[in-house]
Amino acid sequence: xxxxxxxxxxxxxxxxxxxxxxxxxxxxxxxxxxxxxxxxxxxxxxxxxxxxxxxxxxxxxxxxxxxxxxxxxxxxxxxxxxxxxxxxxxxxxxxxxxxxxxxxxxxxxxxxxxxxxxxxxxxxxxxxxxxxxxxxxxxxxxxxxxxxxxxxxxxxxxxxxxxxxxxxxxxxxxxxxxxxxxxxxxxxxxxxxxxxxxx
Numbered sequence: 001x002x003x004x005x006x007x008x009x010x011x012x013x014x015x016x017x018x019x020x021x022x023x024x025x026x027x028x029x030x031x032x033x034x035x036x037x038x039x040x041x042x043x044x045x046x047x048x049x050x051x052x053x054x055x056x057x058x059x060x061x062x063x064x065x066x067x068x069x070x071x072x073x074x075x076x077x078x079x080x081x082x083x084x085x086x087x088x089x090x091x092x093x094x095x096x097x098x099x100x101x102x103x104x105x106x107x108x109x110x111x112x113x114x115x116x117x118x119x120x121x122x123x124x125x126x127x128x129x130x131x132x133x134x135x136x137x138x139x140x141x142x143x144x145x146x147x148x149x150x151x152x153x154x155x156x157x158x159x160x161x162x163x164x165x166x167x168x169x170x171x172x173x174x175x176x177x178x179x180x181x182x183x184x185x186x187x188x189x190x191x192x193x194x195x196x197x198x199x
Contacts, residue, residue: 015073017190020081028144031178032114035164036143043148049109049170052100059148062134065090070131072154074161075190087152089133093126095168107174110151111167118162118177119186120153122170129154132165157188157195 016022037043040059048054068091075081101122108125110118124130131152134141141147146163153160159179180186185194 015083016081017075018193019079020075020190021079023080023082026082026145032116034143035113037148040148043166045149045165046111046167047096047099047170048167050102050105050172051096051170052102053098055099057095062090062095062132062149066094068094068131070129070152072129072152074152074154074158077157077159077184077188077190077195085154086137087131087133088135088138089131089149089152091128092130092132092151093128095132096126101170104172105170107171109167109169109171109175109177110162110165111169112162113164113166116162116164116178117175118160119175119180120156120160121174121187124153124156124160124187127153127155155189157185157190159184160188 043059045057045062046054047057067088070087070089072085072087073081073083074085106122108120108122110120112118133146133150133152134148136145141150146165149165150163151161151165174186176186180197183196185197188194
């Protein structure tokens with residue numbers, strides 16, 4: 001059962017960051033190949049790093065966590081925004097309850113297929129709107145949109161919402177991910193237009 005529908009209502013003009021255009025489509029943007037899982041039993045999610053109790057979760061484990069329904073807006077660094085996107089999945093704050101994050105963990109590195117990574121401050125990762133999503137508008141994510149699991153961090157540009165997540169690593173220091181190493185901003189706040197490292 002899903003619960004919660006956590007987004008405050010605002011005027012659309014307040015919800016769209018500067019220099020963004022609202023779209024009703026859902027563009028597919030990524031680098032590398034799209035993974036297809038013929039046997040979902042072979043997929044897993046590892047939580048490790050600066051934690052007392054590392055975990056390895058199966059897809060079945062993920063579906064047994066408390067499930068949450070979130071409605072939010074997403075903003076791509078390429079200039080499009082999509083409003084009122086409905087996601088279903090597990091809150092990041094729920095999935096880490098049993099790992100016991102160490103006090104010196106300040107950042108999170110998301111590891112995805114093909115060695116792809118992105119970085120977040122731990123406050124961004126654990127924000128109340130941060131979700132590990134398996135479904136979109138009531139249907140499982142398509143492979144192109146990140147099945148079986150993608151991050152959703154709607155307060156940041158959408159490249160931070162990594163598709164095809166396989167690992168969540170807690171670290172003391174901020175390590176740039178794939179796009180950050182290629183000139184993108186370390187945080188990526190769309191309302192501050194933090195697109196690039198020099199912004």
